Amino acid sequence: MPVRLPYSLLWLLALPAVLLRLLWRARRQPEYLGHVGERFARYPAPPDGPLIWLHAVSVGETRAAEPLVRALLAGHPAHRVLLTHMTPTGRATGTALFGTEPRVLQAYLPYDMAMLAARFVRHFRPCLGIVMETELWPNLLAVCAQHGVPVILANARLSARSARRYARWPALTRATLGALAAIGAQTTADAERLAALGAHGVVHTGNIKFDIEPPAARHELGHAFRARIGARPAILAASTRDGEEGPLLDAFLRHAPADAVLLLVPRHPQRFDEVAALAAGRGLAVQRRSDGQPLAAATRVWLGDSMGEMFAYYAAADVALLGGSWQPLGGQNLIESCAVGTPVIMGPHTFNFAQVAEQAAEAGAALRAADAEDGMKAAVELLSDPARRAAMGEAGLAFAQAHRGATARTMALIDGILSARPAAH
CATH class of the missing domain: 3.40.50.11720 (3-Deoxy-D-manno-octulosonic-acid transferase, N-terminal domain)
Structure with missing residues (x-):
């Protein structure tokens, strides 16, 4: 004592x-x-x-x-x-x-x-x-x-x-x-x-997180999300934290194609309204996952205002930007993205998942970007390169399987x- x-x-x-x-x-x-x-x-x-x-x-x-x-x-x-x-x-x-x-x-x-x-x-x-x-x-x-x-x-x-x-x-x-x-x-x-x-x-x-199997129900929900999005290019900002959404939204406005949609999923549910206001304040039409409707043609930001559905968001996206890594917050779990074969781009701050982040990059499943601006540019480049996207997705699946x-x-x-x-x- x-x-x-x-x-x-x-x-x-x-x-x-x-x-x-x-x-x-x-x-x-x-x-x-x-x-x-x-x-x-x-x-x-x-x-x-x-x-x-x-x-x-x-x-x-x-x-x-x-x-x-x-x-x-x-x-x-x-x-x-x-x-x-x-x-x-x-x-x-x-x-x-x-x-x-x-x-x-x-x-x-x-x-x-x-x-x-x-x-x-x-x-x-x-x-x-x-x-x-x-x-x-x-x-x-x-x-x-x-x-x-x-x-x-x-x-x-x-x-x-x-x-x-x-x-x-x-x-x-x-x-x-x-x-x-x-x-x-x-x-x-x-x-x-x-x-x-x-x-x-x-x-x-x-790492036990490699053993998490994406539930069949989440795969099905991901397909349903994709059906709501349609053929539009979809960039996911996954598990974002305070201070990250603003720069990502600004970069999305500057670099994303006019038909692209940003799936924006804040990590903490108490920030859903705040993040929706950040997007609307930039003149971006916002729609919420909770409204249950297909994505409107004018919608640029689809707000993921739900919990426990991250696998589905990853499965619905063409490319993902890793939240928690654009500010010095240590990053988030990128294994979920690899497990469904979605290429992931991470910022400079992944010290909470340092070895996994480096291994994913070495395996070709993830890319490192200097900041939110470069991260969004890299995401947009991947949107226009289906072959590279597919190769990164396959590398992610192999990476997740190898570490179980x-x-x-x-x-x-x-x-x-x-x-x-x-x-x-």
């Missing part, structure tokens, strides 16, 4: 600000006020039977967890899976993926205070915890260790930038990583950075730990 004491005190002091931030977010996204009690470890009656807990903080981690959740359900039919989140969009994504599966439960993870973490663990009594990617909570992991609950960090990634931040708190970082039973890292570079910070039991398992298998390797790690558990668990 001495190592975690300053951290715990900071949480205690910051709690009023955290609650104010929750209220502030609820102004734009009222769902933040739903299930507030769960953030303080207040839950309904605990479930019966053995339970595996998996934490996926938001949308990206929840989507990445899908193959692993399905493997857990298939491989451990006597267990339930508790899926925890920190954001309403993550929770909504989990509902969209597993809402019809009675063995999958959902809840918010409580704030990282020892008392709340202990209440969470005592309530659900998980036999194993799995945390996706880099969501490390010192108090929660310490409490799990105290209660004999092994926790695995799965699909772990740690950029050089994040590693430098963790290195500023060496004692706390070593203690937190030391509370993990095992770590499955996405890349050898991630594994090396984690080990350098004091982690043990690090195994290179690969991370789920099976992660399950081997999980099953090894579960098999060592006492029979009572």
Whole structure:
């Protein structure tokens, strides 16, 4: 506890600000006020039977967890899976993926205070915890260790930038990583950075996101989207973030053919109206995916105001521009684009997916552009070069196929730990 004491005190002091931030977010996204009690470890009656807990903080981690959740359900039919989140969009994504599966439960993870973490663990009594990617909570992991609950960090990634931040708190970082039973890292570079910070039991398992199969329903929806677009050239701006849409819209106005349509899909649903206004303010006719109508001849921007349909947007587009990479935000998952054979153009900022981005470029599935202007120019050039587009699409499909298998390797790690558990668990 001495190592975690300053951290715990900071949480205690910051709690009023955290609650104010929750209220502030609820102004734009009222769902933040739903299930507030769960953030303080207040839950309904605990479930019966053995339970595996998996934490996926938001949308990206929840989507990445899908193959692993399905493997857990298939491989451990006597267990339930508790899926925890920190954001309403993550929770909504989990509902969209597993809402019809009675063995999958959902809840918010409580704030990282020892008392709340202990209440969470005592309530659900998980036999194993799995945390996706880099969501490390010192108090929660310490409490799990105290209660004999092994926790695995799965699909772990740690950029050089994040590693430098963790290195500023060496004692706390070593203690937190030391509370993990095992770590499955996405890349050898991630594994090396984690080990350098004091982690043990690090195994290179690969990136589970490669194992996500585009659902048949999303393929069909992509065909329906394409039918609404018709024969017009379609450029997708996928999972864009604040500060990216303006430059992309300006570049689209300058360089895109007059009959081209921009499929603009913001990452966060609370920004749908804001982004629609950005496009309309530039004189571009905007139509929303939610209106359910074929694309009007005058429409230049088709706003993707929906969640959980990114595969369908990629499948409907001729070429994609990767959101999160045009500002220093680290990029987004480009594997979805490769998995449906859509060429992807990424900006300079892909540090959250550095190795995947470089490998995709080396494989010929992706192009790198210096900024939004150059990215849009490259997209327009691809529109006029069907042979190159097709070659990039085929390269993307081959790239995605070649890197599969991370789920099976992660399950081997999980099953090894579960098999060592006492029979009572």
